[in-house]
């Protein structure tokens with residue numbers, strides 16, 4: 001049971017960014033990932049999230065190698081990995097209410113309406129979003145409130161692994177602590193494995209059980 005990157009070489013339009021990088025995240029653990037700006041941390045996260053296909057090497061999920069990326073990966077595999085980005089605004093459709101934003105992944109996989117309503121209410125409660133906030137669109141909430149909605153969306157499918165790419169960098173200390181607490185609580189509920197990409201040594205020390213360095 002592991003999310004694993006095996007000797008990943010990856011890049012963009014023939015320009016290599018990662019060279020034979022391996023990394024693993026076990027259920028229940030919180031792994032930190034750090035490294036200089038531009039070394040490829042986000043690229044590795046995108047490969048692990050099955051959004052970017054490596055040139056060589058592969059990702060395996062609980063022992064099973066995954067081929068392809070994005071829509072070519074079956075939804076029952078894709079939804080086992082949640083992703084939380086640095087900028088909640090860049091990651092959300094400005095036309096959706098926070099309710100619809102959280103419901104989006106469940107609708108995309110054809111869940112019945114009442115299941116979606118129950119799950120959204122549960123996630124909103126867990127992330128501290130009130131009904132008043134849920135009815136608003138992204139432009140009418142703060143970055144911290146929007147990131148909490150993005151966290152709720154990332155947890156919608158109860159992912160086995162959550163990848164946080166600088167996900168708390170833009171937040172104030174109290175929202176950062178709240179987001180980390182919600183993720184930790186979720187880990188306690190179903191032993192989720194977490195990868196935390198950060199430049200902040202204090203955050204990595206506080207939050208993670210081990211830190212991997214990408215150079």
Ligand SMILES: Nc1ncnc2c1ncn2[C@@H]1O[C@H](COP(=O)(O)OP(=O)(O)OP(=O)(O)O)[C@@H](O)[C@H]1O
Pocket residue numbers: 012017035036037038039040041042043044
């Ligand atoms: N979509 C893309 N197309 C082309 N090049 C890209 C793309 N995304 C990233 N890159 C390049 O790949 C390299 C690695 O980028 P990446 O975002 O993975 O690094 P990072 O370690 O996460 O950086 P930072 O710590 O600054 O966020 C950089 O040189 C970047 O310019």
